[in-house]
Amino acid sequence: MTTSTTSQSSAAAPLIDLQALVVAVRRRRRLWCSMALLGLLVGAALAVLMPPPPTAVTKVLVAHQEDQPNDPGTLIRTDVALLQTTRIADKALRSLKSREKPEDFMEDYGGTGLTNNLLQINATGASDAEAVARAKALADAFVADHVRRIREAADAEAKTLLDQRDRMRDELAEVNRAIEDGAPQSGPESSANLESLFARRAELTSRISDFDQRAAEARTGTPRLVAGTQIVDAPRAVRHSLPRAAATNAAIGLVLGLVLGLALAAVGSVVADRPVLRREIAANLGASVIAELRRTPRRPAGLWQRRRTRAARERLTTSLARTVRGSAEGLSLLELGCARSASVIALDLARALTADGPVVIIDGLPRLQLAGRRPKPADPTVVSGERAADMSHQERRIGVGSVAPGTAWTDLQYLGTRTVLVVRAGHGNAAWLHTVARQLADQRIPVIGVVLIDPDPRDRTDGTLWDGPHTALRGRSERPTRQNGTATAAGRPKAEQPSWAVRIPDSDQEAR
Numbered sequence: 354m355t356t357s358t359t360s361q362s363s364a365a366a367p368l369i370d371l372q373a374l375v376v377a378v379r380r381r382r383r384l385w386c387s388m389a390l391l392g393l394l395v396g397a398a399l400a401v402l403m404p405p406p407p408t409a410v411t412k413v414l415v416a417h418q419e420d421q422p423n424d425p426g427t428l429i430r431t432d433v434a435l436l437q438t439t440r441i442a443d444k445a446l447r448s449l450k451s452r453e454k455p456e457d458f459m460e461d462y463g464g465t466g467l468t469n470n471l472l473q474i475n476a477t478g479a480s481d482a483e484a485v486a487r488a489k490a491l492a493d494a495f496v497a498d499h500v501r502r503i504r505e506a507a508d509a510e511a512k513t514l515l516d517q518r519d520r521m522r523d524e525l526a527e528v529n530r531a532i533e534d535g536a537p538q539s540g541p542e543s544s545a546n547l548e549s550l551f552a553r554r555a556e557l558t559s560r561i562s563d564f565d566q567r568a569a570e571a572r573t574g575t576p577r578l579v580a581g582t583q584i585v586d587a588p589r590a591v592r593h594s595l596p597r598a599a600a601t602n603a604a605i606g607l608v609l610g611l612v613l614g615l616a617l618a619a620v621g622s623v624v625a626d627r628p629v630l631r632r633e634i635a636a637n638l639g640a641s642v643i644a645e646l647r648r649t650p651r652r653p654a655g656l657w658q659r660r661r662t663r664a665a666r667e668r669l670t671t672s673l674a675r676t677v678r679g680s681a682e683g684l685s686l687l688e689l690g691c692a693r694s695a696s697v698i699a700l701d702l703a704r705a706l707t708a709d710g711p712v713v714i715i716d717g718l719p720r721l722q723l724a725g726r727r728p729k730p731a732d733p734t735v736v737s738g739e740r741a742a743d744m745s746h747q748e749r750r751i752g753v754g755s756v757a758p759g760t761a762w763t764d765l766q767y768l769g770t771r772t773v774l775v776v777r778a779g780h781g782n783a784a785w786l787h788t789v790a791r792q793l794a795d796q797r798i799p800v801i802g803v804v805l806i807d808p809d810p811r812d813r814t815d816g817t818l819w820d821g822p823h824t825a826l827r828g829r830s831e832r833p834t835r836q837n838g839t840a841t842a843a844g845r846p847k848a849e850q851p852s853w854a855v856r857i858p859d860s861d862q863e864a865r
Contacts, residue, residue, distance in 0.1 A: 377622035385614025392610020396602035409484035416581030429466035444494035481590035488588035518564035631816025637786035642816030643802030685752035685769030690780030703733035717754035
């Protein structure tokens with residue numbers, strides 16, 4: 354029943370838990386805040402260290418013969434492309450009497466189509482005066498080239514029309530000669546030919562007049578287009594404001610750095626697969642979360658934080674002391690990513706148990722963080738794991754160890770036959786949490802609870818596993834005991850197993 358329920362829950366789990374992803378990204382706020390700050394500083398530094406070159410701007414009104422109200426901007430884009438040609442650049446350089454290559458000069462200016470007929474020219478130079486001179490030379494060269502192209506187009510069109518007119522005139526002369534030759538003749542056939550010739554002469558005369566009028570109109574429209582193409586905004590230097598540029602670049606860098614930092618944090622969280630929610634940590638370790646504590650700070654915290662942390666530590670100490678007093682088996686505290694917090698919890702628990710008799714803390718932490726410290730007058734005795742074997746068994750023992758990578762798993766049973774895991778949220782990945790649960794189950798060390806260090810303050814998920822004995826990968830969460838010749842999972846007869854613990858299928862919540 355439990356196996357099928359677990360498989361259903363695993364099948365219903367999403368590929369990416371958005372809630373866990375948001376929490377993981379929020380916990381890595383140092384990363385994306387640092388990236389945002391770095392982007393802000395880099396943007397401001399670029400504005401100061403790499404200021405824009407002196408720039409001049411001018412605007413040219415461009416008249417086109419093919420102007421239409423519904424033009425999508427094709428003509429002005431053509432003008433922008435024509436501005437970026439070696440012919441315009443060469444004419445501008447000649448007016449400036451410069452020996453610079455047109456190809457190199459083209460990199461120092463550009464055009465932008467503001468409307469269908471308004472072209473803006475930007476030019477840079479070594480100084481404001483040079484930039485203004487370059488902008489004026491470019492505008493003059495473009496206007497002259499545009500006017501020349503308009504006139505050439507008008508002349509070509511007029512010449513074509515006049516050539517057609519001349520051909521019509523030659524044909525009209527032939528028709529007139531035919532009429533003169535056929536006039537003395539008489540007869541029905543001669544009359545019909547003369548009638549058709551007179552009709553042809555009238556048609557040719559009309560077409561000749563039409564071509565003359567069209568040729569005149571072609572030349573008449575040219576002055577209007579020429580007058581309409583002019584510089585409407587004289588070249589002027591663009592004023593550069595360093596504070597404004599620095600603020601703009603800093604804002605852009607801030608946004609880019611923030612986006613990049615959030616992306617890196619999200620990708621890193623997905624790749625690392627480090628559980629941060631109570632629900633995930635409890636499920637991976639196969640044990641319920643019994644307490645949440647803030648990470649023990651190296652510097653004094655605020656008054657309100659000290660009160661809340663002290664109250665939570667007192668509740669945890671009372672609960673652990675009650676558990677130790679109610680059993681003759683030894684208890685160990687095994688840390689993962691929070692050795693300092695585990696040491697503080699062990700010292701608080703040992704002080705609470707001192708009233709019942711002598712207490713010894715066995716320090717199995719790397720670098721003997723408890724045994725190597727300077728003891729205070731009221732502190733309990735702290736010994737290393739090597740010296741613990743030489744002591745008498747009359748003292749109550751509390752072991753403190755680590756389940757970080759590189760742990761000697763077979764030595765954990767000498768710290769205590771039961772354990773409380775002190776885990777820092779987001780420190781170990783899911784695979785290592787599974788490894789810890791499996792190794793402790795193999796060593797027959799039951800996990801009576803998990804103390805979560807540095808949890809997310811907005812975490813509202815449930816970290817209690819009502820069917821905890823069935824969630825471990827291998828083994829059971831408590832050491833089996835025999836009653837009436839039968840071993841049970843929780844150390845009690847099968848008849849005494851609680852019947853009120855039920856898991857809701859496809860859900861992370863439990864109900865009674």
